[in-house]
Amino acid sequence: MLISQAHAQDSETPPVTTTEMAAPSMDAGAITPPDTTNILLQNVGMIVLLVVMFYILLIRPQQKRFKEHKEMIDGLKVGDKVVTAGGLIGTLDKIIDKDEVVVDLGNGLKVTSVRSMIQTKADKTAANTNNK
Numbered sequence: 676m677l678i679s680q681a682h683a684q685d686s687e688t689p690p691v692t693t694t695e696m697a698a699p700s701m702d703a704g705a706i707t708p709p710d711t712t713n714i715l716l717q718n719v720g721m722i723v724l725l726v727v728m729f730y731i732l733l734i735r736p737q738q739k740r741f742k743e744h745k746e747m748i749d750g751l752k753v754g755d756k757v758v759t760a761g762g763l764i765g766t767l768d769k770i771i772d773k774d775e776v777v778v779d780l781g782n783g784l785k786v787t788s789v790r791s792m793i794q795t796k797a798d799k800t801a802a803n804t805n806n807k
Contacts, residue, residue, distance in 0.1 A: 748790055751776070756797035759788055764797050 751757070755767045757778065765778040768785055776793070778786050 747796065748793060751790070751793070751796075757793045758795050758797050759786075760792040760794055 751767060751770070753767050753770060756764065757767055758764050759778065763778070763780055763786070765780040765786070767776055768779040769777040771777060771787070774790055776788055776790050778788050778793075780786060
């Protein structure tokens, strides 16, 4: 059962008008609206924090791997045992230019490969397998 405002009031308290209900007076204990500048700075700070975390966790390690791979590719010489991207293991027979090499797969089979498609040196992977 619903009780109207008039019946729900005590006799000691003054009646509440509709204007006071719609727009309450601003007392000293009233809540102030949030500062929009502070909220904006917090949001921008969170975005900056996320960008820094992405750089540290994703971009920087990837750049380090690319740099190590480039140094390994630049350091290749004839006679190195290499593993290609297709999983073929062979010996570098000839360096044609800065982008192409000839890989000897054995039994007289020689394949021309793009230099960047060489994953690792085979000697390096065999040493890592023995250590584990």
